[in-house]
Amino acid sequence: xxxxxxVTADRSPAIPAxxxxxxxxxxxxxxxxxxxERVVTxxxxxxxxxxxxxxxxxxxxxxxxxxLTHCAATVITGGNFDIHPSMYGHEVxxxxxxxxxxxxxxxxxxxxxxxxxxxxxxxxxxxxxxxAVAAGGTLFQDIKTQIPGALEHEQTSAPTEPWHPxxxxxxxxxxxxxxxxxxxxxxxxxxxxxxxxFEITATAPDGVIEGIxxxxxxxxxxxxxxxxxxxxxxxxxxxxxAQQVK
Numbered sequence: 001x002x003x004x005x006x007v008t009a010d011r012s013p014a015i016p017a018x019x020x021x022x023x024x025x026x027x028x029x030x031x032x033x034x035x036x037e038r039v040v041t042x043x044x045x046x047x048x049x050x051x052x053x054x055x056x057x058x059x060x061x062x063x064x065x066x067x068l069t070h071c072a073a074t075v076i077t078g079g080n081f082d083i084h085p086s087m088y089g090h091e092v093x094x095x096x097x098x099x100x101x102x103x104x105x106x107x108x109x110x111x112x113x114x115x116x117x118x119x120x121x122x123x124x125x126x127x128x129x130x131x132a133v134a135a136g137g138t139l140f141q142d143i144k145t146q147i148p149g150a151l152e153h154e155q156t157s158a159p160t161e162p163w164h165p166x167x168x169x170x171x172x173x174x175x176x177x178x179x180x181x182x183x184x185x186x187x188x189x190x191x192x193x194x195x196x197x198f199e200i201t202a203t204a205p206d207g208v209i210e211g212i213x214x215x216x217x218x219x220x221x222x223x224x225x226x227x228x229x230x231x232x233x234x235x236x237x238x239x240x241x242a243q244q245v246k
Contacts, residue, residue, distance in 0.1 A: 002049040003072035003245050008107055008127070009035045009052050010079035011100065035077060038228040039124075042235060046242030048072070053110075056102025063106065064113035073219075073245040074114050076107050078125025078226060082190055085141060088133045094142035095189065108134045120219040122241045125188055128212060128222025135214075137196035142189055143208060150206045152186075159185040159229050166210045171201040172221050173211045176240035182233050184210065184225035191224065198222070219244045 010033075017028040033054045040050045051071065057063045067074055081100040085092055087108065107127065111134035114121040123131040129139055140146045143153050155163040162183035168174050192198075192209045202211025202223070214220035219241070227237040 002047065004049045004051055004070065005043055005073045005075055005242070005245060006051050006053055006067045006071040006110075007035055007039060007043070007075045008077050008103070008110065009033050009054050010077065010081075011055050011103065012080070036226075036228055039075065039077060039238070042228055042238045043075070043242055046239040048242045048245055053106065055100060055106055057106060060106045060109035061113075064109040067110060068113055068117050068119055073120035073122070073241070074110055075241070076110060076121070076123045076127030076130050078127055078187075079103065081126070082141075083126070083129055083133055083139060085139070088136075088138045090138060090141075092141070094140075094145050096141060097189070104130065111135070115214065115217060115220060118217050118220075120241070120245050121217075121221070122237070123222035124228070125224060125226055126190075128224055129190060129192055131220070131222045132192045132195055132198060132212065135196035135198060136194075137192060137198065138194040140191045140193045143191055144189065147191075147206065147208065150208060151204060153191070153204075153208060154189055155186045159187050159226055161185065162230060162234075164204055166202045166204055166225075168211065169201045171199065172213050172219070173201045173223070173237075176221075176237050177233060178236075179233070184223075184227075184234055185230055186225060188224060192222075 014031040015029040017026045107130040163186040198212035210224040227234040
């Protein structure tokens with residue numbers, strides 16, 4: 001059997017139907033648990049199988065231990081939510097968007113378990129932020145108001161298009177992409193502030209952290225952009241990660 005990679009899922013709330021659709025029928029949108037299909041298809045194309053983990057299990061720590069036993073690696077994906085500052089011991093100081101405490105609890109448990117066991121781990125966008133928080137780091141709650149002179153990190157164009165350049169230092173990210181400079185997309189308003197034990201291996205021109213990796217673990221990497229949405233160069237992150245798993 002192919003190696004199995006556990007992938008965390010996002011969720012969206014229900015939307016009631018206020019008017020009939022074009023066919024005269026009331027069709028509210030139910031609450032959904034979902035993951036961007038490109039994450040799944042790109043990992044599969046690189047030779048691994050995928051299992052999706054819904055948010056808010058009854059026992060997050062037990063699920064994390066199950067993943068360590070049955071899966072070869074974990075990907076913590078991004079989503080349309082913020083990590084509450086209380087998760088890293090801070091008060092609310094700036095803009096905070098939607099909170100999903102149940103998803104955050106699972107992702108922090110997964111990240112902690114993976115780092116404890118040196119289990120291959122990739123964090124994407126908010127997933128990178130979850131990795132930093134799980135390891136004792138902190139976040140900028142809102143880039144625009146807390147980092148003077150910062151670029152716009154919530155791009156106005158489609159995230160399938162690159163938005164700003166990043167510089168990549170020597171390390172796993174450099175090995176994955178084979179370059180020291182490239183352009184990435186950007187859909188976040190929070191970013192890693194204190195990296196804890198992680199090394200910073202990629203930055204935007206304004207100094208915002210775009211990539212981290214754990215120097216004492218074999219394969220523990222986070223990226224602030226969404227490689228699954230860009231083609232071709234940033235997509236190498238997922239293919240490279242799958243190769244490490246195999």
